[in-house]
Amino acid sequence: MPIHCEIISQDRIVFQDDVDIVVLPGEEGVMGILPNHAPLLTTLKYGIITVRKKGEEQYFTVAGGVAEVLPEEVVILADAAENVMEINLARAEEARRRAEELLSKIGDVDTDEYLAAQAALRRSTLRISAAQRYRSGQPRIGGG
Structure with a gap:
């Protein structure tokens, strides 16, 4: 059972898909988000967001923002974000x-x-x- 992930910067949707895990650079430390995670709201620090789907990983830079985690969804509203492969x-x-x-x-x-x-x-x-x-x-x- 996947968890839906959206990474949204100020000007575009950077990523949107169902994934197996999302790893976020939270202000309190790195956190892994799996399906059925307890709801939470966290601020993000500058760092790397990792998403894994079927063993394939993608990496995104994030320059601050917030993440809302629900059992079936992670929504990241980033001050700035981009896929590392697009840099x-x-x-x-x-x-x-x-x-x-x-x-x-x-x-x-x-x-x-x-x-x-x-x-x-x-x-x-x-x-x-x-x-x-x-x-x-x-x-x-x-x-x-």
């Missing part, structure tokens, strides 16, 4: 370079601009490491 590594590296450059110019001042640049750096670094790791066949479920 353009060159664009992610360029985004990291721009964020690092901006942070060096701004300094360590707690402004909106600084926080936005810091978030851009975290997201681009996550995307780069996920693409490098998960495209090489290294991970196991829950990795990330």
